[in-house]
Amino acid sequence: MEYAKNILETIGNTPLVKLNSLTKGLPCLVLSKYETFNPGNSTKDRMALKMIEDAEADGRLKPGGTIIEGTSGNTGMGLALAAIVKGYKCVFVISDKQSKEKMDILRAVGAKVVVCPTNVEPTDPRSYYSVSKRLSEETPNSWYVNQYDNPSNAKAHYESTGPEIWKQTDGKITHFVVGVGTGGTISGVGKYLKEQNPNIKIWGVDTYGSVFKKYHETGEFDENEIYPYITEGIGEDILPENVDFSLIDGFTKVTDKDAAIYTQKLAKEEGMFLGNSAGSAIKGLLQLEKEFTKDDIVVVLFHDHGSRYVGKMFNDEWMRERGFIEDENTTAEDLVKN
Numbered sequence: 001m002e003y004a005k006n007i008l009e010t011i012g013n014t015p016l017v018k019l020n021s022l023t024k025g026l027p028c029l030v031l032s033k034y035e036t037f038n039p040g041n042s043t044k045d046r047m048a049l050k051m052i053e054d055a056e057a058d059g060r061l062k063p064g065g066t067i068i069e070g071t072s073g074n075t076g077m078g079l080a081l082a083a084i085v086k087g088y089k090c091v092f093v094i095s096d097k098q099s100k101e102k103m104d105i106l107r108a109v110g111a112k113v114v115v116c117p118t119n120v121e122p123t124d125p126r127s128y129y130s131v132s133k134r135l136s137e138e139t140p141n142s143w144y145v146n147q148y149d150n151p152s153n154a155k156a157h158y159e160s161t162g163p164e165i166w167k168q169t170d171g172k173i174t175h176f177v178v179g180v181g182t183g184g185t186i187s188g189v190g191k192y193l194k195e196q197n198p199n200i201k202i203w204g205v206d207t208y209g210s211v212f213k214k215y216h217e218t219g220e221f222d223e224n225e226i227y228p229y230i231t232e233g234i235g236e237d238i239l240p241e242n243v244d245f246s247l248i249d250g251f252t253k254v255t256d257k258d259a260a261i262y263t264q265k266l267a268k269e270e271g272m273f274l275g276n277s278a279g280s281a282i283k284g285l286l287q288l289e290k291e292f293t294k295d296d297i298v299v300v301l302f303h304d305h306g307s308r309y310v311g312k313m314f315n316d317e318w319m320r321e322r323g324f325i326e327d328e329n330t331t332a333e334d335l336v337k338n
């Protein structure tokens with residue numbers, strides 16, 4: 001018989017899938033590291049398990065303890081799955097910008113969810129950074145995960161995602177393109193790939209309203225770059241320790257509108273039902289067109305699943321309200337055409 005001893009053993013070893021339609025105009029081969037095959041439907045399962053294992057190993061997380069984290073959903077899902085198998089409780093602090101589906105999903109896997117306002121300074125006592133920190137100080141036998149600065153985050157991708165991509169491409173990968181939030185994915189994968197071949201280019205996808213691109217280019221933390229945005233999962237108004245800027249060759253920024261439209265396009269034109277940051281990642285990759293030549297093998301990582309966004313990017317009313325689509329006068333002819 002061949003079976004996994006528990007759900008955590010199914011984390012990782014996700015497929016690499018070629019893009020065929022959206023990338024038609026590019027000279028190179030574009031492959032996606034399709035992370036929704038993880039049991040929690042996102043790449044974050046990898047780092048969630050790694051952060052827990054490392055915290056168990058050095059005693060930060062003790063039997064029966066409570067795991068506390070500020071999470072936009074996917075890390076929470078990974079932590080919750082591991083907590084169920086390993087016997088921990090979970091409290092997640094989430095910002096009110098996140099989709100209702102994400103909050104419901106976390107509650108469905110047994111976590112307590114605390115919702116905080118998005119548009120306050122990180123240092124404001126109401127921010128999700130501050131609330132998660134305070135709750136961890138007040139809760140006995142608790143462990144504050146802090147995925148932004150926890151080195152086990154990037155390490156998980158250094159130990160699993162990076163080696164998988166290298167092996168699956170027979171070491172032929174030339175470019176890696178990925179959205180950046182905590183920085184764990186880009187830094188872990190980037191470090192592994194550059195150690196195998198320093199010529200591999202590592203590109204980060206950022207969003208308007210986030211500090212990464214400007215900081216990478218100028219070394220200046222420019223407050224003017226920070227403003228509210230809709231894109232989920234990528235971009236920050238802080239500099240997480242997990243972003244290793246020295247490994248990154250460049251950033252490209254994608255608008256909220258493009259990210260939303262390309263999330264829909266991935267579903268409708270590739271049959272890839274993915275989350276909002278996948279739309280950002282593929283649009284970012286297309287913006288980098290001039291970087292690629294015919295022999296290149298470009299890998300883009302898709303972080304999470306479309307089911308978490310059915311009330312948002314996959315809802316035309318939501319898209320219309322934000323001016324992302326204008327198709328009020330759809331005719332019968334249009335419907336047949338599409």
Ligand code: PMP
Nearest residue numbers: 180181182183184185233277303
């Ligand atoms: N996309 C989604 C949907 C995410 O949840 C995250 C994590 N915040 C990212 C992209 C960015 O990944 P990382 O935190 O590893 O930079």
